[in-house]
Amino acid sequence: MTSLSDDEPIRSSPSFPTVVLADVILRSSDDVEFRMCKGMLAQASPVFAETIARLSASDAEKGVDERVDDLPMIPVAEPAADLELLLHFCLPRAPPDISDLSCAVRLLESAKKYRVEWALDCARAAFVQLAEDEPIRAYAIACRLNLEDEAREAARLCLRIPLATLIDSEVEEIGDIGAKAFKRLLVYRQTCASVVVGRIASWAWVDALCIAAPDTKWLWFSDGCCDKMPVNRTDYTGRREVCKKWWDTYMKGVAEKLRSCTWEGAVSSRDGLQHFLRSKNCYLCRAGAAEHIDQFTENLRAEIAAQISTIPYVFDPSLP
Numbered sequence: 178m179t180s181l182s183d184d185e186p187i188r189s190s191p192s193f194p195t196v197v198l199a200d201v202i203l204r205s206s207d208d209v210e211f212r213m214c215k216g217m218l219a220q221a222s223p224v225f226a227e228t229i230a231r232l233s234a235s236d237a238e239k240g241v242d243e244r245v246d247d248l249p250m251i252p253v254a255e256p257a258a259d260l261e262l263l264l265h266f267c268l269p270r271a272p273p274d275i276s277d278l279s280c281a282v283r284l285l286e287s288a289k290k291y292r293v294e295w296a297l298d299c300a301r302a303a304f305v306q307l308a309e310d311e312p313i314r315a316y317a318i319a320c321r322l323n324l325e326d327e328a329r330e331a332a333r334l335c336l337r338i339p340l341a342t343l344i345d346s347e348v349e350e351i352g353d354i355g356a357k358a359f360k361r362l363l364v365y366r367q368t369c370a371s372v373v374v375g376r377i378a379s380w381a382w383v384d385a386l387c388i389a390a391p392d393t394k395w396l397w398f399s400d401g402c403c404d405k406m407p408v409n410r411t412d413y414t415g416r417r418e419v420c421k422k423w424w425d426t427y428m429k430g431v432a433e434k435l436r437s438c439t440w441e442g443a444v445s446s447r448d449g450l451q452h453f454l455r456s457k458n459c460y461l462c463r464a465g466a467a468e469h470i471d472q473f474t475e476n477l478r479a480e481i482a483a484q485i486s487t488i489p490y491v492f493d494p495s496l497p
C-alpha cells in the first residue's frame with residue numbers, strides 16, 4: 178500500500194453529488210476521484226462487485242495500491258466524463274438525460290464493460306432515439322465501435338435518407354469507417370428498396386388486403402362508375418389487372434418515393450387523396466374516398482415496415 182504524494186493532482190468532479198458514507202474511491206484515467214459506497218457499486222455492477230470483493234482479501238492481495246483519507250482507491254481506465262456518467266446510474270437517483278449521440282455511445286461502452294444493465298438499457302434507448310436525427314453518424318459510430326445491434330438499427334434508420342444525401346454526407350465520423358462498411362450499408366438499402374417496391378407493386382399484396390377486408394369495395398378497382406378509361410396494371414410477375422388510372426399513377430409515385438427513401442413514412446394518405454381528387458370521380462366514390470385511402474395507406478405502411486423487417490442487415494465485425 179502506498180500513499181499519494183501531496184503534489185499528485187487528484188480532483189473531485191464538481192458536478193458529481195456527495196455520496197453519504199462513502200467507503201471507496203474510484204479514480205478516473207485523468208485523475209479525478211469519485212467517492213462512492215461499495216454497496217451501491219456492487220449492487221449496480223457485478224464487475225465492481227468482484228473488484229470490491231478483492232478489496233476484502235488480505236492486504237497483500239488487495240489490488241489497491243493507493244489510499245486516500247484511509248479509503249481504498251480503485252483506478253479505472255475511463256476518463257472522468259465517462260466514469261461520472263456511468264456512476265450516475267449507480268446512485269439511487271434519476272440519472273441525467275442523454276442528449277448527445279457520442280455520450281450515448283460512451284455510456285454504452287462503459288455499461289457493457291462494467292455490466293451495469295440499467296445504464297445499458299438507457300444508453301441503447303437513447304442511441305436509437307438520437308440516431309433518428311443523425312442516422313449516418315450513428316451508423317458510422319456503431320461500425321467503428323463494433324456495436325452490432327446499434328449498427329443494424331442505424332442502418333434501418335438510414336433508409337429514410339435519400340441515397341444522394343447519404344453519398345454526399347459530410348458527417349465527420351463517416352471517414353472513420355472503411356469502404357466495405359459503407360458498401361454494406363448501400364447493399365442493404367438496395368435490397369430493401371428492391372424487395373419493398375416489388376411487393377407493394379404486386380397484385381399479390383392487394384389480394385392480401387382484399388382478403389383481410391372482404392366486405393370492403395376498394396374504390397381503385399374499376400366498376401365503370403366514373404373512370405371510363407381504366408388501365409391494365411401489370412406487376413413484376415406479369416399478372417395484369419384493371420384499375421383506375423389515378424390509382425395506377427399514385428402507386429407509380431409511391432414506388433418512386435420508396436426507391437429513394439425506403440420506409441413507411443415515405444407514403445401519405447394525402448398524396449393518395451390528391452390523386453383521387455384530380456381524377457374524374459363521381460359522388461359514389463367521393464363519399465368513401467378519404468376513409469378508403471386512409472385505410473389503404475395504413476395497410477401500405479404496415480406492409481412496408483413488415484417487408485423491411487424481413488431483410489437482414491449482415492454485420493461483419495471484421496470490417497471497421
Ligand SMILES: [Zn+2]
Nearest residue numbers: 402403459462
Ligand atoms: Zn366513381
